[in-house]
Amino acid sequence: MIEDQKVAVRASTLLRDASLFRLLEPKVLHAMLLECTPIEWNKGDTIDYRRGTQYCHIILSGRLKVTQVDPNTGRSMALFLLKDGDLYDLFSLLDDKEHVSFPIALDPVTALRVPVRRMRAWMCEYPEFNEMFLPYLGEKMRELESFSESMVFHDTLTRISNLILKHVLPKEVVKEEVYYPVTLINNLSHESLSELIGSVRSVVSTQMHKLKEEEIIMSQRGHLVVKNLEKLIKKSDFFT
Numbered sequence: 001m002i003e004d005q006k007v008a009v010r011a012s013t014l015l016r017d018a019s020l021f022r023l024l025e026p027k028v029l030h031a032m033l034l035e036c037t038p039i040e041w042n043k044g045d046t047i048d049y050r051r052g053t054q055y056c057h058i059i060l061s062g063r064l065k066v067t068q069v070d071p072n073t074g075r076s077m078a079l080f081l082l083k084d085g086d087l088y089d090l091f092s093l094l095d096d097k098e099h100v101s102f103p104i105a106l107d108p109v110t111a112l113r114v115p116v117r118r119m120r121a122w123m124c125e126y127p128e129f130n131e132m133f134l135p136y137l138g139e140k141m142r143e144l145e146s147f148s149e150s151m152v153f154h155d156t157l158t159r160i161s162n163l164i165l166k167h168v169l170p171k172e173v174v175k176e177e178v179y180y181p182v183t184l185i186n187n188l189s190h191e192s193l194s195e196l197i198g199s200v201r202s203v204v205s206t207q208m209h210k211l212k213e214e215e216i217i218m219s220q221r222g223h224l225v226v227k228n229l230e231k232l233i234k235k236s237d238f239f240t
Contacts (some may be wrong), residue, residue, distance in 0.1 A: 008033045011112060012058045018085025020136045032122060032129075034114035047103040049089070053096060056119045057088045062109030063184065064088060066158035067102045068197060076102070082141065090140060094120060106192070146231045151198045154237060157207050160196040161236035164217065168226055179218075180226035187223050195203060211235070 011033045015021045021029055028081075036058065041047065064082040066089075069075070079101065082088055091099040095118055098143075123130040150159050169181045185193065194204040211217045216231045217224060226232055 011036075011038075014057070015085055016164065018086065019139070020085060020132050021044070021129075023132055024126065025146070027126075028128070032126070033112060035118055038112045039113045041103055041105040041109040041111070043108050044111075045105045047088075047105070049058060049101050049103065050098060053092050053098055053114045054116060056093055056116055058112040059084050059086050060110045060112060062105060062107035064109055064190065065106050065192065065195070067104065068100075069102055075200075076195050078192070079199055081106075081149075081184060087136075090137065092116070094137075095146050096117060107186070133148050145231055147198070156197065156199045156203050157210075157235055158194065158237055159199065160204060160207050160211075161232055163197055164224070164226065165232060165236055168229065172230075174208045179220065182224045182226060185224070 008030055012026060012029050015033075016026070024032070030219070039057070040167075041062075041064075059082055061084050064086075065078050066080040066082060067076045067078050082103075086104060087093070088111075089099050089101070091097075096116070096222070123133060159204075163185065164173065164182060167182050167184045167186070169183055171178050171180050172192060173179075178214075188196075190205045190208060191201045193208070194201045197204070208217070211232070212219075214231065216226065216228045216235070218227050219225075
């Protein structure tokens, strides 16, 4: 449990805008977080999925990539890219069964651990939390639906364009040049990008190179930015 009140206050501040917690009164959120245990993972750490039947983890900072791996080929596919305010493991929380996945910390990750039984109890004790849980669950289900549709109907260029557009931020003007920063996936390797769209690194590298050649995207201080948003939209299936 969080014994330091300052840690609970900091956690409350980080989560107050998260979709799963934003409707909670500050004192309610604070009381919930006091039941949690702070935990940290280093970049590159793989989390034991078997803990998912015992604990839920509320991510405060950093990114957690949840992957599935084919034991025969070793090929991996990312089901989710979790960020601050997200839960792991949502599946085990719902059905109390092991969700065989391989969560990997892409950054140093700070999280709060809460027993699954308490997370379920919160849904009864705090109606506002229960009210927000179903839309959050629906959001994650739609992500899986969108991923499966894209795998069937779209080529790699369309999928990578869709992925970038999903994370584009409002434009910035630097020295009269207009750029659109990219969040969450902005500094991922081509290997990780390929896992997120169900492709392979070599194909993603080729398509990313083409987008750079056409001056649609560029790397700015090691971070991905969009240089021509209109052209990128044409490469995608957005607004079609």
